[in-house]
Amino acid sequence: MDALEIERAVERRRVWLDRQLDVAATALDVSVVGEPVNTFDMRSAGAVARVESSDVWLRVVVEDADYEPVCRWDGNVSANSIRGVAKPAVLRWHDWQHDDEYLRGRRLRGEVMTLALGTTVAPGGVLHDDPRLPDTWWQDLRRSLEALAAHPTEWHHELGAVASTIRSVEHHFGITLAEDVFADVSWTTAHADLHWANLRRPQMCILDWESWRPMFAGYDLATLYCNSLRDPVTARRIRDMPELHTRSGRLALLSAICRYLWIVGEGSDWDLLEPHLRTEAEPILSSMTRRTD
Template identity: 55%
Template sequence: MTDEDVEVAVEERRLWLLGQLNAAATRLNVVPGSSEVVNTYDMRSAGVVARDQDRDVWLRVVTEDPDYQPACRWDGNVEANAISGVPKPEVVRWDDWTSTTDYRAGTRLRGEVMTLANGETISADGVLYTDPHLPDQWWSDLRDGLTALAAHPAPHDDPVDAIGYTIRNTETQFGVTLDRAVFVDVVFVTSHADLHWGNLTGPELTILDWESWRRAPAGYDAATLYCHSFAQPQIADRIRETFADVLDTKSGNVSLLAASVRYLAIVGEGGDFDAFVGQLRELGENVLKQL
């Protein structure tokens, strides 16, 4: 496929999503505003500010994609409404339907109307490249929010097999075989599981994108955010300091290892983490010494 073919395919997908976003507006009785439509990098969803009677809301449409399962749950955003004490959007109402267009006919779609997040997304990419100069209150709110999230009853199932995934990728990336007995005393808590700078707003904190929330080792959210901060060492240090009480535990070390191998696994695909191989390997090696 040539670059021109890719551009044509992306544009076709964008226009189809735009049509589905408008369909969602009709089904959910909101009026899209004049702001720019935001597409995710993978063109799996689209969103825009809309008007719901007397307030602004966020209107989103997402298309089902088996490649994102089981990590990305269809009902993740809606089910996250049950989580309290965390600054996040709430899904006000939603609707599912099946595409009847020639393009992707039969594809399941969901439209969601959500409360509008405070602040602006901190980074267009998940990785942080410039210091956002976040106030102390933001860090305090993040700490409190993740503490409240961890206190929410953790799901019993583990569809991604977090420990198995970490064992397999540790062997692949470091040539070290870990026995499951190493993880017997790891504490699992409710986690966002995809915490990066593209899912955080500032200077007032909102945590976005709840499709992937699930149980994970305590400290996993702080560990993933830490890995997305290597380009700003002072921010990475702030994360280690803010969450030292959990990251310096056995569960926290497992979380750091899990995050390390997660992102090492995608090195070489042309993404942001290609530039951070050294930091990821050093992180993983240091944790393995302690385990």
């Protein structure tokens, strides 16, 4: 597929998602009043909507087996059980199956959520300069992540995080990690997709809860750190947090580095992170691994 064909396919998907927002709005009895916003992968779209005299967020997502179980179908809804975290709440939702020719048979979900005020810290996910967030914002973030880490879950190692990290390190660095490297790792509940496009300001709020799950302790700070590497001020602030100086925190950082190396080259802001990510990985790997032939 050449560049023009890709552009046409993306535009067709964008128009289709916009229509699905209208379908969801009708089913959930809200009126779309804002411009639609699409995710980078064109898997979901959202817009400000109005119900009676209140503004809400309307989101529609199309089911895609390639994203499971990383993005769980019920992630946003099940996250309603989490307490003590600054986040939107899903007020109601509606599922349906698409029957027209384009993407026939796909299941879709519309969600009406409380509206997160303010603006996204960095729409592309990656910081390019100091956002000058106040100390109160950082304090709210830490309180939310501590509450999230303590949230009980009924599942463990859901995504095979250990096996995935071992496989990724071998692929990206040619290094073999022994499984016993992870023997003493601590696990906590994590958002697992914490970058700057999922954070709001001036009032701190964490968006996008499709991926929350158990991960290595410190993983959320590790992903946020990776997305801050082009801004030394913010990167240092996160790197100095104690969670990243534990054994679990170092493994969390290694796992996060590998996660972003997989998407380098796809034409997003994450392409700019590659040299920084590799530099960050070197001391972690040199302390615990051996290189393969």
